[in-house]
Amino acid sequence: MAQQKKMVEEITSMDEDFAKWYTDVVKKAELIEYTSVKGCMVIRPYGYAIWENIQHILDSMFKATGHENVCMPMFIPESLLNKEKDHVEGFAPEVAWVTHGGSEKLEERLCVRPTSETLFCEHYANVVHSYRDLPKLYNQWVSVVRWEKTTRPFLRSREFLWQEGHTIHETAEEAQEETIRMLNVYAEFCEKYLAMPVVKGVKTAKERFAGAEDTYTIEALMHDGKALQSGTSHYFGDGFAKAFNILYSGRDNQQHHPFQTSWGMTTRLIGAVIMTHGDDNGLVLPPAVAPTQVIIVPIAAHKEGVLEKAEELRQKLSGICRVKADTSDNSAGWKFAEYEMKGVPLRLEIGPKDIEKNQCVIVRRDNREKIFVSLDELETKIPELLEAVRDGLYNKALERRAEMTFTATDMAELKDIADNKPGFIRAMWCGDRECEDKLKEEAGITSRCIPFEQEHLADTCVCCGKPAKHMLYWGKAY
RNA sequence: CGGGGUGUAGCGCAGUUGGUAGCGCGCUUGCUUUGGGAGCAAGAUGUCGGGUGUUCGAGUCACCUCACUCCGACCA
Numbered sequence: 001m002a003q004q005k006k007m008v009e010e011i012t013s014m015d016e017d018f019a020k021w022y023t024d025v026v027k028k029a030e031l032i033e034y035t036s037v038k039g040c041m042v043i044r045p046y047g048y049a050i051w052e053n054i055q056h057i058l059d060s061m062f063k064a065t066g067h068e069n070v071c072m073p074m075f076i077p078e079s080l081l082n083k084e085k086d087h088v089e090g091f092a093p094e095v096a097w098v099t100h101g102g103s104e105k106l107e108e109r110l111c112v113r114p115t116s117e118t119l120f121c122e123h124y125a126n127v128v129h130s131y132r133d134l135p136k137l138y139n140q141w142v143s144v145v146r147w148e149k150t151t152r153p154f155l156r157s158r159e160f161l162w163q164e165g166h167t168i169h170e171t172a173e174e175a176q177e178e179t180i181r182m183l184n185v186y187a188e189f190c191e192k193y194l195a196m197p198v199v200k201g202v203k204t205a206k207e208r209f210a211g212a213e214d215t216y217t218i219e220a221l222m223h224d225g226k227a228l229q230s231g232t233s234h235y236f237g238d239g240f241a242k243a244f245n246i247l248y249s250g251r252d253n254q255q256h257h258p259f260q261t262s263w264g265m266t267t268r269l270i271g272a273v274i275m276t277h278g279d280d281n282g283l284v285l286p287p288a289v290a291p292t293q294v295i296i297v298p299i300a301a302h303k304e305g306v307l308e309k310a311e312e313l314r315q316k317l318s319g320i321c322r323v324k325a326d327t328s329d330n331s332a333g334w335k336f337a338e339y340e341m342k343g344v345p346l347r348l349e350i351g352p353k354d355i356e357k358n359q360c361v362i363v364r365r366d367n368r369e370k371i372f373v374s375l376d377e378l379e380t381k382i383p384e385l386l387e388a389v390r391d392g393l394y395n396k397a398l399e400r401r402a403e404m405t406f407t408a409t410d411m412a413e414l415k416d417i418a419d420n421k422p423g424f425i426r427a428m429w430c431g432d433r434e435c436e437d438k439l440k441e442e443a444g445i446t447s448r449c450i451p452f453e454q455e456h457l458a459d460t461c462v463c464c465g466k467p468a469k470h471m472l473y474w475g476k477a478y
Numbered sequence: 479c480g481g482g483g484u485g486u487a488g489c490g491c492a493g494u495u496g497g498u499a500g501c502g503c504g505c506u507u508g509c510u511u512u513g514g515g516a517g518c519a520a521g522a523u524g525u526c527g528g529g530u531g532u533u534c535g536a537g538u539c540a541c542c543u544c545a546c547u548c549c550g551a552c553c554a
Binding site: 010019035094146148149151152162228232264267268301333338353361 | 512514545548551552554
C-alpha cells in the first residue's frame with residue numbers, strides 16, 4: 001500500500017496532537033455539538049445513529065440471555081442514596097441535586113441518578129418476597145448525570161447515555177455467574193461488532209465500584225497508548241440487599257438476603273471506536289455500527305445514465321446493507337474525502353466507463369484497497385467486504401496492542417516504560433494497596449485489571465519484591 | 479478543584495497607542511466544470527461569549543462570570 005496522503009487538512013494529525021485530533025474528528029464527522037452547559041453535548045444524528053446501532057445489537061444480546069427492559073425514575077431522594085455507605089461515599093461528590101420544585105423548596109432534596117442501584121433496590125424490596133420471584137434480570141436504557149470536573153466528548157460528559165443491567169438472585173453462585181456472563185457478552189460485543197480487542201479481568205480493590213464486592217472489566221487500548229475501561233460488571237454479594245432490607249422466603253422456609261449484580265456500557269464506547277480505529281483522514285467505523293455501510297459516489301454524474309445507475313444500485317443493495325447514494329453536485333473528490341472523514345466502511349464508485357463494463361469500483365476505508373467488482377456479483381461481494389473490513393480493523397488493532405504491550409519485572413524497568421513507551425505494562429503484583437499507590441505516585445500509572453489469562457512473568461512483586469500473587473495490566477487511563 | 483491557553487460571521491483567523499468590525503474558506507444565485515476536497519462573476523451573513531465598570535467614545539483597558547481546551551488531582 002502506497003503511503004497515504006493526508007487529504008483532510010482540517011483534521012489535526014494524531015502524531016501532532018492526539019487530543020486535538022480526537023476533538024477535530026468528533027466535530028468534523030458531525031457526531032456532537034457543544035451546548036451552553038459544560039460537559040453536556042448534543043449527540044447529532046450521525047453520532048446518535050452509531051449509538052442506536054450499538055443499542056440494537058447489545059439489546060438483542062441481553063434479550064437472548066433472558067433480560068427484560070425496565071425504566072426507573074431519574075430522581076433519587078437523598079435518604080435513599082444514603083442507605084449503602086460505600087456507595088454514597090463513592091458517588092456523593094459528583095451528583096447533581098434538585099432542591100426546588102418551581103419556587104418551592106423541597107422537603108428533601110433529590111439527586112439526579114448517577115447510577116440506579118438504590119432505585120432498583122427500593123423496587124426489589126417491594127416486589128421480591130419469595131424464591132419464586134427470583135431471579136429478576138432487568139436492564140434499562142437511560143441517561144445518568146455525574147458532575148465531572150473535566151469533561152471530554154463521549155469519554156467524560158456530565159450527562160451520558162448508557163444501559164445499566166441490574167439483577168437479583170437467590171444464591172451467590174448464581175449472581176457470580178451472571179456477573180461473568182455479562183462481562184463475556186460485553187467482550188464479545190466489543191470484539192465481534194466493534195472490532196476492538198479487549199482484556200478481560202477483575203479490578204483491584206482500589207479500582208472497585210463503590211459498594212461492589214468484585215468489579216470485572218474489559219480494558220481496551222487506544223491509539224495513543226492509553227487504556228479505556230469499556231464495560232464493567234459488578235458482583236454485589238448481599239451487601240445492598242442488607243442495606244435496603246431486601247428479603248425473600250427461601251426453599252427452607254427461612255428469610256434470606258438475595259444476591260445482586262449490575263453491569264453497564266455507555267456512549268463512551270463511541271469514543272473507544274474513534275480512538276481505536278480512527279486515522280488522520282478521520283473516523284473509521286466498524287461496519288456493524290456504521291450508520292452508512294456503503295456510500296455510492298456517482299462519477300461524472302452529468303453524463304447520461306450515471307445517476308440512474310447509482311440509484312438502481314442503491315435500491316439493489318438496500319436489502320443487504322445500510323447504503324446511501326450521494327447525488328449532490330459536490331465534486332467526486334470532495335465526496336471521497338467527506339465519507340472517509342465520516343468513516344464509511346465501503347465506497348462504491350460508478351461512472352460511465354464502469355457502466356460500459358458492467359462493473360464498479362469499491363474502496364475499503366480501512367486500507368484504501370481498490371477493487372473492481374462486476375455488478376452481477378455485488379450482492380455477494382458487499383457482505384464479504386464488510387466482513388473483511390471488520391477483520392482488517394480487528395487485526396490491525398490487535399497488532400497495535402501487541403506492539404504497545406510491555407513487560408516489566410523491576411521498578412527501574414517499569415518506570416522507564418511508563419515514561420517512554422505508551423501502552424499496557426504487564427507486571428507482577430503482591431496484592432498490597434501500598435504498591436498500587438506507589439506505582440501511581442512514582443510512575444503515573446494505575447492498575448487496569450488482573451486479567452483472567454494469567455502469565456507467570458516473575459516470582460516477585462515489581463514494586464516491593466515480596467512474593468507475587470497476580471500478573472496485572474497497568475497503564476495510563478482515560 | 480488548582481495551573482496554563484482560547485472565545486470576533488457557519489468554520490479558521492486578523493484587528494496597531496481606545497476612534498465607522500475585516501480577511502480566507504464556506505453559504506446564496508448564475509455560467510462553466512466533474513475518476514481525489516473545481517473555476518469565474520455577483521451577493522448575503524456580526525447582541526465582538528455574557529455582565530459590570532472606566533471613558534466623550536470599548537472588540538481593544540479593569541473586575542466578575544460562562545464556555546472550550548491542555549496539564550495535574552477525582553471519576554464510565
